[in-house]
Amino acid sequence: MVLKTKELIIGNLSIPRSLEDKVPKRYYRVGDIILIRIPKDLDKWKHEIGKILLENLPSVKTVCNVKRVIGRERKPKIEVLAGNGTETILKENKCLFKLDVSKIMISKGNVYERQRLPKLVKDGEIIVDMFAGIGYFTIPIAKFANPKKIYAIDINPDAIYYLKENLRLNKVSHKVIPILGDCREVSNELKYIADRVIMGYIKTREFLPYAFKFLKKEGGIIHYHDVFKQEEIFAVPINLVKNTAKEFSFEAKILFKRKVKSYAPKVYHVVLDVEVRKSNQKL
Numbered sequence: 001m002v003l004k005t006k007e008l009i010i011g012n013l014s015i016p017r018s019l020e021d022k023v024p025k026r027y028y029r030v031g032d033i034i035l036i037r038i039p040k041d042l043d044k045w046k047h048e049i050g051k052i053l054l055e056n057l058p059s060v061k062t063v064c065n066v067k068r069v070i071g072r073e074r075k076p077k078i079e080v081l082a083g084n085g086t087e088t089i090l091k092e093n094k095c096l097f098k099l100d101v102s103k104i105m106i107s108k109g110n111v112y113e114r115q116r117l118p119k120l121v122k123d124g125e126i127i128v129d130m131f132a133g134i135g136y137f138t139i140p141i142a143k144f145a146n147p148k149k150i151y152a153i154d155i156n157p158d159a160i161y162y163l164k165e166n167l168r169l170n171k172v173s174h175k176v177i178p179i180l181g182d183c184r185e186v187s188n189e190l191k192y193i194a195d196r197v198i199m200g201y202i203k204t205r206e207f208l209p210y211a212f213k214f215l216k217k218e219g220g221i222i223h224y225h226d227v228f229k230q231e232e233i234f235a236v237p238i239n240l241v242k243n244t245a246k247e248f249s250f251e252a253k254i255l256f257k258r259k260v261k262s263y264a265p266k267v268y269h270v271v272l273d274v275e276v277r278k279s280n281q282k283l
Contacts, residue, residue, distance in 0.1 A: 049081065132153055133200075
């Protein structure tokens with residue numbers, strides 16, 4: 001839930017008028033924790049800003065300043081401004097997601113995708129979630145669809161810890177096998193098993209060949225997420241998928257395409273649903 005906050009802060013904080021434009025317009029709420037980005041110009045007042053938010057927003061236990069995100073594991077570097085505790089439980093689409101905001105970067109732009117995917121899964125499917133995180137896609141699919149098994153992979157041990165917690169909270173542990181590791185290496189152990197592969201992350205094009213390795217020999221479905229410039233949409237990702245499919249003697253058919261959200265100025269997070277079959281089979 002994203003809420004306006006600039007008026008609240010300015011109304012309760014004494015700062016020079018020249019700095020009022022620097023006050024964040026929004027904060028992001030995760031369970032009972034508020035995440036906000038405080039610019040350096042307001043560093044002197046950051047703890048006061050945290051206290052204002054803590055005192056004026058209901059059912060909030062902690063206010064955190066998000067400073068940056070580090071490394072391929074996307075670990076956030078945060079600073080507690082007011083309150084206590086960085087672990088919380090987020091309720092989304094009738095699912096529970098336990099996480100520590102100091103260890104896990106919350107994915108806030110994929111809510112529609114997390115609702116959409118369970119409706120596509122057929123009974124008895126075997127699914128590989130290549131970038132499972134704390135279960136953003138795995139949990140809703142396990143809870144609202146009827147897969148045979150989901151192999152949920154992540155390289156971040158903190159993510160796998162909370163994934164296991166969330167499987168327990170949502171009572172779907174029997175449907176999911178959590179795997180700590182690099183999905184590129186795991187693909188050697190889980191070749192040709194998946195009816196459906198989820199690439200629910202960004203900047204994943206280097207991983208695309210490994211998605212094809214997970215698919216059953218006759219093919220299946222890949223949900224490919226990545227970021228592209230405005231002028232590249234949708235031609236570049238479609239060509240990338242089709243050319244990679246040819247390397248594995250597959251043909252690819254685009255079932256669905258969508259801009260998920262803006263990632264940067266004129267750069268967008270894009271998703272493609274791709275059906276792939278061996279070249280001698282009809283799509």
